Amino acid sequence: MTxxxxxxxxxxxxxxxxxxxHYRRGWALRDCSLTVPxxxxxxxxxxxxxxxxxxxxxxxxxxxxxxxxxxxxGTTPSGRRPDHRVSFLSQAKPLYPQFxxxxxxxxxxxxxxxxxxxxxxHYLARGRVPAGARIGTLSGGQRT
Numbered sequence: 001m002t003x004x005x006x007x008x009x010x011x012x013x014x015x016x017x018x019x020x021x022h023y024r025r026g027w028a029l030r031d032c033s034l035t036v037p038x039x040x041x042x043x044x045x046x047x048x049x050x051x052x053x054x055x056x057x058x059x060x061x062x063x064x065x066x067x068x069x070x071x072x073x074g075t076t077p078s079g080r081r082p083d084h085r086v087s088f089l090s091q092a093k094p095l096y097p098q099f100x101x102x103x104x105x106x107x108x109x110x111x112x113x114x115x116x117x118x119x120x121x122h123y124l125a126r127g128r129v130p131a132g133a134r135i136g137t138l139s140g141g142q143r144t
Contacts, residue, residue, distance in 0.1 A: 097136030
């Protein structure tokens with residue numbers, strides 16, 4: 001890497017260069033280049049199928065690029081170990097219907113070293129979500 005690129009990576013929260021992801025049925029994302037400076041926020045806006053979720057998957061390392069490169073906080077996401085500076089909240093709710101709310105919290109706690117149990121319990125109480133209820137019996141709002 002040249003000195004200029006290294007400096008740009010250090011000053012960027014996200015840096016994508018000619019990033020692309022190809023699936024069997026075609027390109028989900030192609031030739032995507034952008035930089036989000038450190039300390040800034042950005043929103044992804046576009047129609048269904050534009051590649052927004054694919055882009056986020058590439059940023060977190062959950063997907064590997066077919067072409068180009070992406071750097072997040074100066075490193076290439078690998079997906080092999082979590083980077084706790086990066087969070088991704090999927091539009092799908094990754095909940096197990098057979099789990100109780102307590103089981104789901106236990107799972108979250110084991111998967112997240114920065115878990116805040118008091119915060120989670122606060123939201124359960126605020127939403128009147130019973131800790132012993134099975135996830136599959138909760139309303140959509142309670143699951144959220």
